[in-house]
Amino acid sequence: MTSILVVDDDHNICQLLELYLLNEGYQLYMVHDGSSALDVLRTEKTDLVILDIMLPVINGWEVCKMIRQISSVPIIMLTACDLMEDKIQGFELGVDDYIVKPFEPRELVARVKARLKNVQGYETKDRADQQAETNVLNIGNIQVDMNRYEARLEGEKIELKPKEIQLLYFLLKNRNMVFTRDQLLEKVWGYSYEGDTRTVDVHINKLREKLEGVYSNCRISTVWGVGYKLEIDG
Incomplete structure (x- = not known):
């Protein structure tokens, strides 16, 4: 099953994402701070990350940097930070997509599906090597x-x-x-x-x-x- 890590300290946002993403058949890991996000990434198979910027303990920028040191897993930044400089910084750090809150849940689901097309988690070893x-x-x-x-x-x-x-x-x-x-x-x-x-x-x-x-x-x-x-x- 395709697994998605959602990192956001807004519980209402998490509930909304849970409703839509579970309906699509994804397995979800929900955490509310940057440190917990890194713990999940170290211990669980994760095919995509939905990441907020303004997080407790470790902010989203730092989490993104740490993820890119160990993984090329797709990252979708979901945040209220809508300045052009924030978007540019996100892409420079290796973010694959950037969505500004408030957002349309169906659009987010569509972008998740587009990103997951490139995930190789279900290929055989031979095909993965190829x-x-x-x-x-x-x-x-x-x-x-x-x-x-x-x-x-x-x-x-x-x-x-x-x-x-x-x-x-x-x-x-x-x-x-x-x-x-x-x-x-x-x-x-x-x-x-x-x-x-x-x-x-x-x-x-x-x-x-x-x-x-x-x-x-x-x-x-x-x-x-x-x-x-x-x-x-x-």
Whole structure:
């Protein structure tokens, strides 16, 4: 059974999520502080996390950082923090989706289902191994391993944030193809973005700086009036 960890100190929200998610047949773990969330993740099989930011003991930002150190489990941030800076920070920390309270429960369920399509919990070992191989790209002098959330240049690790790794992986996999900002939001962030596309530009610029800093032969080019593409030198 697919299991979801819900981390929120608002008991009314928890009851609402419980009603809708149990109706979809999911197994739920409900906790109300960051420390308890980490305890569940260490001891239970969890396929997805729904995470608030303003939590007792350990806040949601710190919980997210700790999760990403040990797991690539999908994280949906569910919070009343609706500033653009909060959303950008969430995606930089590796959040897969960001929903602002108050929210429509049916939309949340739809987003949960979309995220769980990528969960490999029910694959056989052979198929999981095959999938793991497809999640590693070796192109030019760069390797991106999505199983470990690592990027390496000639064997040396490049310090990238989770969302930067996801963006690099997508651009490498689709090298020489031009993508608009909206397409990158859909393909990498995977959500219907409400607002401007500044977050794409921020991540592209940071990724460029880090790749140039290690003398990578990958180059992210701006196609003026359209978007971005990744090219390989040499």
